[in-house]
Amino acid sequence: MTTPASRERVELPATPGLGGLYVRGVGASVRLAARSRLGRPGRPALPDVEYAVRDVVADAEHLSAYQHGLGETASDALPAGFVHVLAFPVATALMVRPDFPLPLAGMVHLANRVTQERALRLGERLDVRAHARDLRAHRSGTQVDLVTEVTAAGSDDVVWRGVSTYLAKGVRLPADDGGSSPAAASTSAGASAADGASAADVAGGRRPAGADFVPPTPTGRWVLPADTGRRYAAVSGDRNPIHLSALTARPSGSRGRSRTGCTPRPGRSRRSVRRAAGRSPGPSSSPSRCCCPAR
DSSP: OOGGGSSEEEEEEEOOOOOHHHHHHHHHHHHHHHHHHHOSSSSSOOEEEEEEEEOOOOOOHHHHHHHHHHHHHSSOOOOOHHHHHHHHHHHHOOOOOOOOOOOOOTTTEEEEEEEEOEEEEBBBEEEEEEEEEEEEEEEEEEEEEEEEEEETTOOOOEEEEEEEEEEEOOOHHHHHHBBBBBBHHHHHHHHHTTTTHHHHHHHHTTBBTTOOOOOOOOOOOOOEEEEEEHHHHHOOOOOOOOOEEEEEEETTOOSSOOSSOOSHHHHHHHHHHHHTTTTSSEEEEEEOOOSSSOO
């Protein structure tokens, strides 16, 4: 496992635009597909690098549009999901590097876990950094964690941390035959446990090869409008084709549109902000499953 001090640090001049990153991601995905067809030898490795942007400041109009679009209470406190929106382009920039081993096109967001130490306010200057870790097999392909951390500008104290798990469907790691080994599962479990993940979080997609898939026990059912993905795209800037329509989702291998799981329930977000602001003890930690199950 690499440490922050050992990673190469790439300082971006500003938060990159997601539109340009998606275009670069498509090009990188084509190159990866070509390499796969050529039978490139060796096990893929994640780039030992950290991307960073300094002095990120939330825009008031953007915050207001996000709060209105997701049913959040109007406030100068940044919802945890909104901080994810601010930080997401930095992690995406890392995933479109030429040496990133998984294709961005068609990637599925499986899970999110956010820990927020205190409330963040409109006008605060924030530093954002992101790195990738734990490339591992999944029953449907290969998954990876993108770790994004936010600090107050000029500080090393992390005030917001997000761990997003992504799946590249159909991409297989050499010698794993579509399932993670017990050793890999143990490594993943240890990393997730360090983030405070529950047993269910650790188990998702990380069981030993050959084990039967057991769906989790449903804890709730949400009925969402058909335009949920498009409305989220409008306020977040995340116009991932798999969320917009069935037509745009099919080229990435999806049978239909998957509604983004990164639109949190407003009640949960408000409770998280209250806890992080000190009205309840301890930092706020909020796990969520994103998109549709990938079996």
